Amino acid sequence: MNCYLCQAEADQREPTQGGQVVVCRDCGEYLISDVVLRQLPSKPLNFSKMREDLHRQRQSNATSRAQINSETAVWA
Ligand SMILES: [Zn+2]
Incomplete structure (x- = not known):
């Protein structure tokens, strides 16, 4: 599959x-x-801001996985 953010080749873990x-x-x-996946076709994410936010999430909470959900999604 391809990454939802940068469209590069990426791996998908079990659902x-x-x-x-x-x-x-x-x-x-x-x-x-x-x-968010359902909204993606009609509403693209803001790639750079979303990546910054994932980075911020990892820094503030290293033990949990960074998430793109209705609360954290940054739309273009
Ligand atoms: Zn990517």
């Missing part, structure tokens, strides 16, 4: 409750929720 886990060499590992 998680409520979303998908993507491991991208550039964007790192993140969980993207089903709700």
Whole structure:
């Protein structure tokens, strides 16, 4: 599959409750929720701001996976 943020080749982990886990060499590992995935075709994410936010999430909470969900999504 391709990364939802940068469109580069990425790995997909086994589906998680409520979303998908993507491991991208550039964007790192993140969980993207089903709700956001449903909105993606009509509402693209702001790639650079979203990556900054994932980075911020990892810094503030290193133990949990960075998430793209309805609360954290940054739309273009
Ligand atoms: Zn990526």
